[in-house]
Amino acid sequence: MMLHTYTRILGYLIPLILIAAAMAVALWRG
């Protein structure tokens, strides 16, 4: 089930998750 609309949403969601993870690690390291 990968309709175009869901794919588009996923394309925004994945960057958000990855950047949030990077920020969390940076907070811990900083």
Add this chain to the structure above:
Amino acid sequence: MKYGLPQALFWILGFLVLAMLPAAVGMTGELPPGRGFWIELGSLLGFLGLGVLSLQCVTTGRFRWFAAGFGFDNLLLFHKQMGVFALVLVLAHPAILIAADPVFLEYFDPRVKFFRAVALAFVTAASLVLIATSLWRVTLRLSYERWRLLHGFLSLAVLFLGLGHVLMVDHYGEPLWKKGAWILMVGPAMYLVVHSRVVRPWLMRRHPYRIVEGRPQRNDSWTLVIEPEGHEGLRFRAGQFLWITVGDSPYSMQQHPFSIASSPTDRRIELTVKNLGDFTGWVKNLKPGTRAWLEGPYGCFHRSPTESEGAVLIAGGVGVTPIMSMLRDARDRGDRSPLILFDGNTAWEDVMFREEIAEMAEQMNLKVVHVLTEPPDHWEGETGYIDEELLDRHLPQDREKYEYFICGPGPLLDLIEPILRKMKVPARAIHTERFDMV
């Protein structure tokens, strides 16, 4: 076979883990002291950039083991979105570091280290070119072949230099196994690019094809008939597409994706191509006897093996091509399950295969609804666009039990998908194919 929710979640989770892997390796073991939030964030975004760029090599749609369940157009959309994200990461990485501490400017200073500065400036520029040429290829008047060559070369160069950069900066590179792990992550991604550009055409050379016929079709289209030479040919499912390379060598530049219009039961493969002013217009010059190479089949735009109640086929213009393959396949197999075809075109003269479709409607359990935006005088059929009201009038009561196949330009698909969802058609039963995807 199209993926269900569990498989899709598995791949999404896999993507997230793999994208974070270079950063996770960097952050493992004995670490140097922290350098403040912004510098750490800047470094982490660089690692993320390397992870996402490596994964871009898998989501090109050219690897069937990965692409099969997603649908080529969905995967390409995702590839484009992740490409933009990777560019943001590649640009944000130095920008944040330099903003946090201007000493990082020396990485771009050729007086400090000449080759490092040139390589990093190249990576930055190449990333911009990669994205700009992909998003605006047509506007930039870049032919598909040249774009593909540039795309392969630049992505390989960016990955190679990105890996070199991580290994040489060496801030998080101790102990040594970490460097080995980074090479093991990026190396296979680079191989995938080499595989699809060099190794696969080399393997294809043993399976040549020959163009045996070309004939005009309505709507400024052309049908190419292709036969395998000295081998069985490829096995495909009705609705799939392939990449054709024309020329004496499988490394020839002309490579294009086309839907197969013929039935899988036919040894000869027919591709019907609409003239869009590029290679698609040039195909009519291909003489019988010309050598061709086929790569595929690709795509999950085909009926499920567990037959549904029936299928609704919605075509916009030349989008009828893969649907013709499905109809011919159903005819050849004597399939009696109900089929409903909505065929949207501008004028009656543009309706491709209309005689054959009319013939099939008499032989099979097939209902055909032609929809014209510019109908001729005395036209008694449907007019305008395929919309909710029109679908509602023609679809049976048990419409949610059917499988839906929509092929046409993006706006048609964007219009129909939500209508079907509103009609309670399960997302899994909706298959789409955009013919303007590359």
